Amino acid sequence: MIGNFLDQFWSLTFGGLSLGFIYILIALGYTMVYGVLRMINFANSEIFMVGTFATIIIIRDVFQFTQTSEYATGFRLWLILGTALISAMLVSGILSMLVEMVAYRRLRRMNSGVLAPLISAIGVSMVLSESVRILTDSRPVASPRAMEKKFLGQFFDAGIRIDNTIIVISALILFGILVTFVNKTRMGKAIRAVSMNPNAARLMGINIDGVVSATFLVGGLMTGAAGFFYTLKYENTSAFIGFELGIAAFTAAILGGIGNIKGAFYGGLALGLLETYASFFLGTQWKAVTVFVVLVLVLYTRPNGLFGEALTQTRA
Amino acid sequence: MKKRGLISVAAAAALAVSSLVGFAPASHAKAKTITLAFQGPLTGEEASVGQDELAGMQYAIKLFNAKNKGKYKVKVVQADDQGDPAQSAKVAPGIASNKKIIGLVGAAYSGATIAALPYYKQRGLAMVSPSATRVSITDPADGNIGFPVFHRVVPTDKVQGPALFKLATKGVSSPKVYIVDDQSAYGVGLVDYMKPTIPAGQGAGFDSVSDRTTDWSATIAKVKTAGANVVIYTGYFPQAAPFFKQLRDSGYTGILAGGDGVLSPTFVTLAPASVLEGVRLTAGTVPLAEIDAALEADFAKKMGKASGVYAAESIDATNVFLSCVAKGISKRPAMLKCVKAYSGKSLTGTTIKFNQYGDVAGGVMNGFEVKSGVIKFTGAVK
The missing domain is CATH 3.40.50.2300 (Response regulator)
Structure with a gap:
């Protein structure tokens, strides 16, 4: 078994890494909102789901690809991928902002406590997934393949595939942009201020609603990008895709320390790799068990996750 | 939950x-x-x-x-x-x-x-x-x-399990079969009824994968380690299409097969036609179009x-x-x-007539193959 594992080590690792980067981006959606509002935005999984559909609509309907089309190459390929990425991010980002305005804002103003927004979030999540289910006739939907999945090279025994490479590099760039935004910009500073002490931030003249909207927008943009990368890698989605990925990303966020951007990064990577290795060693049926055993063990020693809970202390 | x-x-x-x-x-x-x-x-x-x-x-x-x-x-x-x-x-x-x-x-x-x-x-x-x-x-x-x-x-699955194995290995000179179920009672049951009919030396391995799996890299690694040239998936089409797609993308060139859970007109819309070419399927029915x-x-x-x-x-x-x-x-x-x-x-x-237990007598399993993105009827599995 060990010998087999070593044979497959690099190909498992590459698969786990690109999955991990998708988790990171979704986990950022949870973590940004939690950092600012101390609230779990359960609708984030559906924001992701909508991002996958936005990607498919661009590739299938706007660029007219089918399952029998020729693959795109050169400039046209990058145009298609770029358009799909930006559209998925915008659609998810704006949807995320709308969800906040419709489902959470009034509750927050009325100081409703933690339970009402929780139920509101679950409600939004159900409305979104059931609406898409009805629109798609309960069927899974596939993205036609626009880009040939060729191997760029060989690393030991493992082939390095183009889609995994694109995901890892682009996700790293997006993560870098997010960290810079939170740490270096005026809005980032305001977000950190609200996260640290909302009342003091209000007294300092910070527009809380604006900051919260920006947080949801940024979280949604990241989650939408995850939707694009997911579709690029797996090419399939359904109205219920958010549940599985959402739980995984939420776990990653908790593992790293929810509310902490750095935590989402390492939590996502750890989870992607852990899931892949555990599935190989113990059988795929033990994947979830292994993940949660590890999660509980981590929380025993570090109850706030690997990197603690505070968005404010983040210096990634 | x-x-x-x-x-x-x-x-x-x-x-x-x-x-x-x-x-x-x-x-x-x-x-x-x-x-x-x-x-x-x-x-x-x-x-x-x-x-x-x-x-x-x-x-x-x-x-x-x-x-x-x-x-x-x-x-x-x-x-x-x-x-x-x-x-x-x-x-x-x-x-x-x-x-x-x-x-x-x-x-x-x-x-x-x-x-x-x-x-x-x-x-x-x-x-x-x-x-x-x-x-x-x-x-x-x-x-x-x-x-x-x-x-x-x-x-019932008692008829389908062995038929699926037979169809999947048809014409393969020395089959090494890797079988993956979806952890549902349907998928696990099919495998259980298939197992006793697997000739010695033809089983390359088994995996049981949740029907919510989206990333199949671990299973694919196992298929490759086992050196399988036939892969049977006993689950439903929403998972079968991504699994087969990821398997093919990883360089697997052997036979792919599935049961009636995979046989859906939607199945062929879920992956490029070139990926699904030659997928073998069994079912007790024939699609309406057929x-x-x-x-x-x-x-x-x-x-x-x-x-x-x-x-x-x-x-x-x-x-x-x-x-x-x-x-x-x-x-x-x-x-x-x-x-x-x-x-x-x-x-x-065929004649529908129930026996004393409520089963329809003499159920036949049919074989299908995907050709150029269309599921084609290939006749009863014998």
Whole structure:
């Protein structure tokens, strides 16, 4: 078994890494909102789901690809991928902002406590997934393949595939942009201020609603990008895709320390790799068990996750 | 998981409302109104299976109502069990105690069927399932839990498991078969019935993968380590397509095969045609389009969507009841008797006649192959 594992080590690792980067981006959606509002935005999984559909609509309907089309190459390929990425991010980002305005804002103003927004979030999540289910006739939907999945090279025994490479590099760039935004910009500073002490931030003249909207927008943009990368890698989605990925990303966020951007990064990577290795060693049926055993063990020693809970202390 | 509980409550409420609507008096003055029920997953993650079967049932009824205008008007009460036994046990009492319902097409899933059976047996409601293939429901060795109300128009997994293995390895000189199930009772059962028929040295390994899996890299690594040249997936099409796609993308060139859960018109839309080329499938049915292209066209026109898996069985199951309705039957005991004595032709032309346990005798497994993005019928598996 060990010998087999070593044979497959690099190909498992590459698969786990690109999955991990998708988790990171979704986990950022949870973590940004939690950092600012101390609230779990359960609708984030559906924001992701909508991002996958936005990607498919661009590739299938706007660029007219089918399952029998020729693959795109050169400039046209990058145009298609770029358009799909930006559209998925915008659609998810704006949807995320709308969800906040419709489902959470009034509750927050009325100081409703933690339970009402929780139920509101679950409600939004159900409305979104059931609406898409009805629109798609309960069927899974596939993205036609626009880009040939060729191997760029060989690393030991493992082939390095183009889609995994694109995901890892682009996700790293997006993560870098997010960290810079939170740490270096005026809005980032305001977000950190609200996260640290909302009342003091209000007294300092910070527009809380604006900051919260920006947080949801940024979280949604990241989650939408995850939707694009997911579709690029797996090419399939359904109205219920958010549940599985959402739980995984939420776990990653908790593992790293929810509310902490750095935590989402390492939590996502750890989870992607852990899931892949555990599935190989113990059988795929033990994947979830292994993940949660590890999660509980981590929380025993570090109850706030690997990197603690505070968005404010983040210096990634 | 809280989320799921809430969905169930909402679904139960929705069902209550839809049932009430279902009992509204008929507008046709003379036509005799007959009420049948459908039970299967209509919302939730398995909804596509139930919605497809319901469409098959409604199609059969549409034809019947048009033919018997002014004489009979058949209505359908929809019972949504989400494919879940717990949900099934909640909706079944309501269906069982509604005396207007004289027959039930379903349940779609075996687990949900077993959970609902006590209620239907108590009230003598005849059932004809288009797709519950679990052997134990009609197996006398298992206490024959479905007797006397349960019937089905599909051959069981006992027939399908060995047939699937046979089809997958056909023409392969030294097969090394890797078998993956989806952890469902259906998938695991198929593998259990397949296992005793696997010749020594041909089994390369097994994996059991949740039907929510989206990343298959671990299973693919195992397939490669085992050096398999045949891979069989005993699950449903939404997972089969991504699995096969990821397997092919990783460089696997051997044979891919699956059971009736994979045989859906949607399956071929979920992956590039080049990836699915040559995928082998078994099923107790034939897709409507394969039976008659005109039939599929008419179905699509009347129902507003293409037919799904088990469409033919759903029509067959409904026709069992409709033939009894046409004989003037309007009460449960008479309906049960009529179903038990039924003998008629299925859409494919085989005879549907139930044995004492409710199984249809002499079920045949058919083989299919994907060619240029279309599922082609290749004849019975022998």
